[in-house]
Amino acid sequence: MTDTDTQPRHRELGLTDHEYALILDGLGRTPTDVELAMLSLMWSEHCAYKHSKKLLRRLPTEGAHVLVGPGENAGAVDAGDGLAVAFKVESHNHPSAVEPFQGAATGVGGILRDIFAVGARPIAVLDSLRFGEPASSQRSRYLLEHAVAGIGHYGNSIGVPTVGGEIYFEQSYEQNCLVNAMAVGLAPHDRLTSAAAAGPGNLVLLFGARTGRDGIGGASVLASAELSGGTGGDGGDHAKRPTVQIGDPFAEKKLMECSLELLDRELLASLQDLGAAGLTSAASEMASKGGVGLDIDVSRVPLREADMEPFEIMVSESQERMLCVVEPRLLDQVTAVCERWEVQAAVIGEVTASRHFRILRGSELVGEIPVELLVDDCPLYDLAPERPTTTLYGGGDQRVATDADPATQLKALLASANIASRLPVYEQYDPVVQSRTVRRPGEADAAVLALPVLSASSGAGGEPIPGIAVAIDGNGRRVAVDPRAGAAEVVYECAANLACVGAEPLGLTNCLNFGNPEKPHVAWQLVEAVEGLAQACRDLDVPVVGGNVSLYNESPEGPILPTPVIGMVGRLPDVRHAGRLGFANPGDRIALVGDFNPRRDGSEIAKLHGSAPAGALPGKDVVALRSAHQRVREGVRTRAFTSAHDIAEGGLLVALAECCIAGGVGAIVTLPDGLDPFGEDLGTAFIVSGPTEALAGLRVIGAVGGRELNVEGLLKLPVSELSAIHGDGLAALVS
Template identity: 50%
Template structure:
């Protein structure tokens, strides 16, 4: 094994800064070779090590009476009672979807499903949260169509229902769509399958599909801003096979039941590099791996290509010595590869061989845990754009009367709002998803504020994904609180008690002080809201550098968009609730009383009304009263359980006017409302 000097261009292409390269040399005690440089490049990327966000994530509450597995594993796990446990997680595939929307979105679904069944849980539901630029732009329409087709193709073929989600539009997402996918699974093993390698001498099995050159350096690609040259990065986009993944799910769950598998890790971002390094680092031991034994779909692959490939539908197992054949027989029956390609070693080093030679030798901790961290300074006061927005007052708007606002009547205004892509029905989208496969879906997309599936007996699980980038842009702290509150409110409106959160933080470049302020304030808001509503964070995903270049070549960041995935429990899924009211029912507004609200309790700041009717993105969003929010949701759930609340709907985008219209549409009957 020989080390080679690298140019500044080589180092930057690997995804490392000059200072990080020096740190690599220090950790190794020598310059890295080509394969090792690639390994550090992907493992030290923001996508894998969260070097800019890790200090902020530490403030999240992560423990609770129902939390069985928190951050650090492939997915979070919560206890549903009576021996049933739920695994759930959210992931992003933003950059790949911007380049190749169909495969980018499809493999996002495949990746999050692997996170779930790697723990020993059978995937039972999918949700997605999508953001695009205005549909007047043909490219944005192509991205929307491709992403939705990719999600539906993979989810439908693998046989997991899509039960909910959201689709939003804003100019800042043009060219940089957000594709966040959430999966839920029910544990089928007695305990959660660990990812830490153990047992000296135990064989390391490579299982699943073959390795090719697709997805090369995908983790580094996902950790850089999109440029005009990004369209040429199609090799960084993976290609998925949902039918093969279906076989992989069944084979893995069957193998786990034997007790022969002692640890498992999927090969997602950074491929073989990440799976070997993380399994070894978590176990405090090492792994030797022979690339000549790895099933390859292409000839002449270099070590760095094997190690950085993100070919889909692959896993790494540590198996009890002597039981390899037992596990291999299961995978062979499902038509999948299962090859003993390495062994667990005492020295905590990832050692890679090819043709009898050591081609990479790196301490596992240097790759997976002893990674760079950049605690950045947060702006001492809000940036100028936020202060200018907060100075706005409704006095600048045309006066409103009983007839309407300006020349527009209230009825015309309602139709204008309902025609907004953000508020309009998304039937075209969710009709493409299989919502009923597995025959456990109790509430489908478009039926209620959250999706619901039956999990055991009469019990049900509700799930939702929520975010509002415009609110977070105008006030990151309150906007993030509002996202958590809305997610919990959506669960409460179907009758479910909120249990826990998985979050996806979609932001621009953290190296820019304004963006880092947005990220820091949003994390503070998420932490405060999750703590107040008793919904601990069990894991999530961070996607930074979501930026594109405008016509002048200036980098433009997306709206800061934290997306909150939340799960809840219904003791009796037959007592679920929808927004569909019926004739003769009385309509009540539960929550903040009109004319008796605290300062900043009600605001047009960041509203859909202000953006659609007046073309303004300004104002300061309302402050979320978390204590009142908790009370309102408790009363709502209590009313649904007791049977005296027959229909419920949260007031969010579009305000009370749109909420009432949506309930009327759902119930196919109008109502007389007195304010």
């Protein structure tokens, strides 16, 4: 007999003895099976944030442009002209490690529902992905191939463009990949919708797909515990595959259009998507936000499998479902809209004044839980952080000699998995559907999307066409070196990417991907990273409007690199002036903007040398950083700069090579004395090009022209060779 066979049911469901005692006290009795299942999910790490909620309170959430902050399905900021931009990033890490195609696909589906649940039409998807080393791992190549296919399948099918993203490869993600999906949507201010249930006597209506057994236990079995590191080159952890949801993007398309029409016609009192913990989470959170109770009759829930038990119906995570509250007088109109979109709808309950969540099967009461106990009373834990005394992550194989000449090292970097062109990935996504995309992947440091124009003459007669820019960034390697400084760098770099296209940040969302917070060294990483994020947000006056925490990203080999991911949205006054990264005009001068103090600790060249992520990161002069961002943003907006590109992974030489490759033109450059060409200082400095007069007061280091990247005293390489190396690098590693 195994330990699992003998342990109490609450432990099997992930509840501690202490938590179970709190439940007994809160109920005043032993919970029924359905109550225990519901409480175990709502008290899981994934739903309750019990190890991170106290920390998240340190993040600044207020700002001049904030319309909806944390607490709703997605945050929203004011984009001007009465338009709101709703956006959020979430993780689907463990499901993607178990079944990468469906895990990634349903991650996209879930984040899109978060966007239209607040009344916004989704207009873009971005993704942030992490896998093990592709050159040495068949499993990592398998996960990459199928996760990318899942993202492309869902986004392409539903008609939402994938406009940007990032991918990194590190050994620590071998058993626990990361799949973070971000979605962006647009809505008039007055269509922004709350999930709060209201009005005792109003009806609770479930619409969308039928409920099945797929995804049962996903929030607790997958997202709130470490992976076992199961065997198999095709994903491992096979026994957990039934907990992974199955997605249908065509069903979601109908669901989205149906939801938006219902909101346009003002037929709903509230709207909530069904994600983790299914009906349990959606209904209880609606009740909690509205200060009401709910009665749900599981016998009225449309099912795919007729013999489902009440607890299965309540915790199923079947996809493409929404829950809404409807006034009885509007029910016929609501069901008529659902019928027109061929979306099944069923009244499954009603709002009450009881502040209790009652679950019925016909006339039989099978569960009754106070809403506060279910949603608010999960204990929040204080972390016990301890700074590790040794490096947590080892170095890898040496891929280029430390004494190799600069040309050899540059070529090795351009071909490396973390810097090579992402074309083999993003060519699988449709970046231009909906016809809003102004800068697609590879053209600029951030995606640029045009907003609806209020004047018919906008753009045609010189009138500006307003737009937004979106970027997503993370760098677990540098956060592992110094969690506080590294996490702050992620915010700075994301803002730098927006500056390169001429956009000013409006707000950000985050996804905090860490290991087991009950371990002191992981707790230290998490605490330090959140402090770094909070400080960087204050430094740049960029509020946090929402996000996600994904913990227990750990396998028997250890935790992942600490990986906070930042998604940021900014506004451009005119998308016709949006910046590009590539050099364009022979004769333009090239300048270095910003207080650039590169180091090799935690850098990509250090990785290729076989070094572990350790050491120290450069300090930041925040005043100089803000000034550099503003200088670049204004230079792009006024068309003074022909190109702008931030200096990021790989350092200055890689940035110069990327500018040459993107523009198909060479450059002659003289580096400042003593500047490490491969050191990194993320978020602080830029390479810009433009006419001589436009660069007045800047540190000019060269000129655009020719067919080679000629860095005096270091290297001279044809742009065609650099382009081939960069373009073929990732394809060669994953083939």
